[in-house]
Amino acid sequence: MNHQAVQLSTLSARKTRVAATLKRFVGRWKPLVTLDRTDLAMSLRDDRSKARRPVCLVSERPFMRLFFPTALIAGALAFSPALAEDLTAISTTAMSITGDITLDDSEIVFSDGQSLAFDELVQDVFVVDGEEVSASVYSVAEPQTLELLNGNTLCGDGFVTYVATWAGMDDLTIVAMFDTQDVPGSDAEMCASFTYE
Template sequence: MPSLKYALVALFLAAGPALADDLAALSTTASSITGDISFDDYEIVFGNGEKLVFEDLIADHFTVDGKDVPASVYSVKGAQNPELLNGNRLCGESPVTYVASWLDGDVTMLAVFETPEAPESSDGMCALYTYVYP
């Protein structure tokens, strides 16, 4: 009979990666640029199938309007700038370097950055997109 330790390791390996959250675009900006998205700890898949791949989760909190909130802040792998709906891009012509996500009630907030340094607050974002669970 295997020990509990080995059983837990087997269960962890069988579980695989985290499941993606499917989110519906709420704001006009999200509806016209990203469409609905699928979001997990590895990437965002946009409404047109384009992806933004993350390198690392770099923080678990973030400052919004002067308040510290639980959040996920990701570095983007290779600073990407995918073409999205209607030829739009997340930050215009500049590649995205970081993404921060947090909840505001039932709304998922997604801030994107084109900065060389990791953001600690929403102050330097180039765009903000909002989503809800469908």
């Protein structure tokens, strides 16, 4: 047998062994989900170990192909925390008392590192200059008076009980502080307001 015939024989034997190994391997697995012809993904189960791989959310039905990704994204957004917004002080009161702030649905953090934690969002409308606007009014988890920049406080000697935020002109953000016992309904009740961009 010449050298080329030996090589072909060896290659053929290797192919046979590989094919037999693959056949044994594939025979141990069975598909749990049947997909369309594109075979984007498949979930397989080993009958012997019962170990499972993640179940595929792709379906042959176009509606389901659209529904599952949409539902997953909506669910992720619903349970993800609100992103904190860094705001730059531009009003005189903001620059002299709070400095730049970081604001989200859980707290307001001032430039010196002190913060006011919110308990809950108590209303989403508010009266500003006699007109109702969309706003976020939060109750403060632990009403307090904070000494911030230059020894200034947010509400004089009063304890801050509520914080309201709304959009002002030119995409500015207004933050108002309240020391009222009841939920404030308008800017007429505030003890101080600060403007940021």
